[in-house]
Structures are given as structure tokens and as C-alpha cells.
Amino acid sequence: MGKTAWVYPGQGAQYPGMGADLYKHLRSAKATFEEMESLRPGTMKQCFEGSAQELAQTKNTQPCLHVVSLAAAKSLEHYGFAPDVTAGFSLGEYAALTSAQTLGTKESFRLVEKRGELMQEAGEASPTSMLAVVGLPVEEENFLTEFSEEVYVVNYNCPGQVVVAGEKGELRRLSRALREKGVRSVPLKVSGAFHSPIMQKASDIFSSILSRFTLRKPTLPVYANATAQPYEEDSLETLKKQMTSPVYWQKTIENMIADGVDTFVECGAGKTLSGMIQRISPNVNIFHVEDVESLHHTLRGLSRGA
Incomplete structure (x- = not known):
């Protein structure tokens, strides 16, 4: 068996009730949700009970999707699994950086919360x-x-x-x-022209916020959206470019496969990335974790070496 990559979805993957099953049945997921709830009261209610319209607001979408992704990853970690490499699509890159311990859980959540607010403001401005x-x-x-x-x-x-x-x-x-x-x-179910020059003002403000943080050296390779390559020493500068740079997802997956990845696990809401990966390479193993049923299916697949 080759390497395993955990990947995290971006905006547009959200749906009402996401994460509720993991919260109900897994202590590790429950603890993750409650920790983020303490930072942003109302997050759990939006995930579990929010309408599609409420979740489509970028200021809500991003923190809600982020906590679901973190909870899915924690559920896998609870059973002793860990990725060899990781990546996230747009917003999901912050969960990937958390997985690699470049950002702490609370740090990444705070950044995602502010990112969502700024991107919504930019979308509403035009x-x-x-x-x-x-x-x-x-x-x-x-x-x-x-x-x-x-x-x-x-x-x-x-x-x-x-x-x-x-x-x-x-x-x-x-x-x-x-x-x-x-x-x-x-x-798409989004409220702005993300990853385009239209986001430049929001990106400039967010970059100044990012500059207050120290990004630690990743404990495993994190493939960046803006380069389709693993983060290097200039992690902060690479991340600053993300909001206005294209997402090179196909190239990211192709580079991961070239580097020895043959198994992908999508952690978080939906199976959007799983479908993309299947189209990029039908020969790899693909799993996802968004609820207890998909978690158990993934655990069985990983346990038998896919």
C-alpha cells in the first residue's frame, strides 16, 4: 500500500445537518464541536439545524464547514489513523494546515472565522x-x-x-x-468571486491578520492550492496568496499520486472532492468521512489496506 492523503472540502459542500451524526456518536467529534462552540457560540446550531440559506452565507459557511472537517479528522485519529500527506480545497486548506500542526485548532478556527467575514463583505460589495x-x-x-x-x-x-x-x-x-x-x-452556492483579483481588498486585510501568526513547520507535507506543491519555508507568504490565486486541484492530486499516494480520504461534508479525484485518477482508493456510516466504511477499508 502506498501513501494515504487526507483532503478537506471547500465552500459549496455544506448542507443542513452536517456533522450532527458524528457529534452524537463520537466523543472526539463532540469535543471538537464543543471547543469551537466556545469560540463562536451558535456554530453547532448552524451546522445541525441551520437552513441551506443560512449556511450559504460565507460568514457562516466557512467556520461551520471547518469544524465538520476537523471533527471528521479527529474521528479517524481516535481509531489510530493518520495521513502521510494532506491538502484542502480553498477553505479546506486551513483544516489541512491544522492536520499538519502548522496551525493550532483554535488558531485555524479564528482565522477561518475572520476569513469568512471578510470574503462575505467583499462579495456583498459587488x-x-x-x-x-x-x-x-x-x-x-x-x-x-x-x-x-x-x-x-x-x-x-x-x-x-x-x-x-x-x-x-x-x-x-x-x-x-x-x-x-x-x-x-x-x-455555485457561493456569495462572491473567490480566488480572483476581486478578492484583493479582503486578501490584503486578511494578510495583515495572518502576519500576526507564526506558522509552524508542517509535520507532514501540505500541498498548497496556489502551487500544487508542498508548502516550503515561506508558508505564510504562500497562504497569503491563497484568497486571490486559482486553486490548482487537479495538479495537486496528480502531484500527490506522483509522490506515491494511492489512497485518499475526504474528511468533512459531502463527497465533492471524492468525485473530482475519481475523475483525475480512477485507479486510486477513495474514502470519505462525514458521518458514522462513512467512518466505519473508511475504517474497514484502511484496516485491510484498501
């Missing part, structure tokens, strides 16, 4: 959003970059799927143009 583009051939991706100066390619998810961000009116116009080409597009 009518922007994001659009998944499905089925556009790689050789035609320049159609997206040339379509409008107000549209940016921000996520390279997997073969046949990228995400663009920009002004809502331009995204609607792009969607119509893609439909005429026979290409499907899907609006």
Missing part, C-alpha cells in the same frame, strides 16, 4: 459569484479567459471541469455563450 464549467475541452479554455475582462478562471478541478468567477451579469452572459457551444455550466 454582485459577483462563481460558475462551474463542465465539458469544455482543455484546448478551448482560452475561450473563458478571452470572453471578458471581468471573468477569471479560478479553479482547475478535474478533467472537464473548471470554475470561473466574476460579475454576475457577465457570468450569465458567459453561461448563454457556453450553452450555444453545447457546454454545461452550473452556478
Whole structure:
């Protein structure tokens, strides 16, 4: 068996009731939720009882998704498992950095809370959003970059799927143009043009907050969204770029596989990343942990060496 990577989802994976089953049945998950609840009262209620609309607000989405990811990882750790390498998609990168002890649990939660607030403010300052583009051939991706100066390619998810961000009116116009080409597009459940230059003001403010923190040397490789490579000595500078840099997820997974990873465990809400990884490489083992049933399935798979 090769290396195992734990990966953590980003915004858009949220759903009402996420994490409730882990909280109810696992002490390690319960302790994680209660610790974060002490920092941000109301987080558990939003996770377990919040509406889809409430959870879609970035200031709520990010801390709620983060605590669910941490609880899922703690549930695996409780049974003696640990990753060899790790990565997270956008917001999920903070859970990955926590997993590698670059950030403490409380530190990462506080940062994620502030990150969500700033990104929501940036989204509310201008009518922007994001659009998944499905089925556009790689050789035609320049159609997206040339379509409008107000549209940016921000996520390279997997073969046949990228995400663009920009002004809502331009995204609607792009969607119509893609439909005429026979290409499907899907609006994302987000409230801003994340990972684009539109986030620059929020990024500048957040960078000043990040500068007050000391990022410890990772205890295991953490692959960065902005480079698709493991963090190096300039961890802080790499993380500062994250909010306005594209997420190179496909390249991240390809690099992990090239470095010996053959098993992936998605820790947190949903199976979005699992689906992407399957499209990137159908030959790897993929598990996920979001509730007790998926946890037990993953434990059985990891115990028998996948």
C-alpha cells in the first residue's frame, strides 16, 4: 500500500445537518464541536439545524464547514489513523494546515472565522459569484479567459471541469455563450468571486491578520492550492496568496499520486472532492468521512489496506 492523503472540502459542500451524526456518536467529534462552540457560540446550531440559506452565507459557511472537517479528522485519529500527506480545497486548506500542526485548532478556527467575514463583505460589495464549467475541452479554455475582462478562471478541478468567477451579469452572459457551444455550466452556492483579483481588498486585510501568526513547520507535507506543491519555508507568504490565486486541484492530486499516494480520504461534508479525484485518477482508493456510516466504511477499508 502506498501513501494515504487526507483532503478537506471547500465552500459549496455544506448542507443542513452536517456533522450532527458524528457529534452524537463520537466523543472526539463532540469535543471538537464543543471547543469551537466556545469560540463562536451558535456554530453547532448552524451546522445541525441551520437552513441551506443560512449556511450559504460565507460568514457562516466557512467556520461551520471547518469544524465538520476537523471533527471528521479527529474521528479517524481516535481509531489510530493518520495521513502521510494532506491538502484542502480553498477553505479546506486551513483544516489541512491544522492536520499538519502548522496551525493550532483554535488558531485555524479564528482565522477561518475572520476569513469568512471578510470574503462575505467583499462579495456583498459587488454582485459577483462563481460558475462551474463542465465539458469544455482543455484546448478551448482560452475561450473563458478571452470572453471578458471581468471573468477569471479560478479553479482547475478535474478533467472537464473548471470554475470561473466574476460579475454576475457577465457570468450569465458567459453561461448563454457556453450553452450555444453545447457546454454545461452550473452556478455555485457561493456569495462572491473567490480566488480572483476581486478578492484583493479582503486578501490584503486578511494578510495583515495572518502576519500576526507564526506558522509552524508542517509535520507532514501540505500541498498548497496556489502551487500544487508542498508548502516550503515561506508558508505564510504562500497562504497569503491563497484568497486571490486559482486553486490548482487537479495538479495537486496528480502531484500527490506522483509522490506515491494511492489512497485518499475526504474528511468533512459531502463527497465533492471524492468525485473530482475519481475523475483525475480512477485507479486510486477513495474514502470519505462525514458521518458514522462513512467512518466505519473508511475504517474497514484502511484496516485491510484498501
